[in-house]
Amino acid sequence: MTDLHIGAKIINPGSSKENKTGSWKLQIPVVDRKKCVNCLNCVQQCPENCIKAKDDKLDYIDLNYCKGCGICAHECPKKAITMK
Ligand code: SF4
Numbered sequence: 001m002t003d004l005h006i007g008a009k010i011i012n013p014g015s016s017k018e019n020k021t022g023s024w025k026l027q028i029p030v031v032d033r034k035k036c037v038n039c040l041n042c043v044q045q046c047p048e049n050c051i052k053a054k055d056d057k058l059d060y061i062d063l064n065y066c067k068g069c070g071i072c073a074h075e076c077p078k079k080a081i082t083m084k
């Protein structure tokens, strides 16, 4: 019989904020504010919910949780985000 390791369990629900997964990334998204039209498509598309909006405008990207996947850059209709 195989023992199961405790790593497969979430012991404390709601603890994901403690895991700053941003250290996984190899590239960071950089926004060209001159090109951005504040459509907020990137906010909706980010799988990590780390692109923040304020007053219906793009505010900032929380790099503590960004994994560098590049989806925001790919989905921006104005090509205002570049992975660097
Ligand atoms: S998707 Fe592009 S244009 Fe739209 S808010 Fe994000 S960076 Fe700006």
Ligand code: SF4
Binding pocket: 029, 045, 046, 047, 048, 049, 050, 051, 061, 065, 066, 067, 068, 069, 070, 071, 072, 073
């Ligand atoms: S690179 Fe991926 S995780 Fe980082 S802000 Fe863009 S969509 Fe979100």
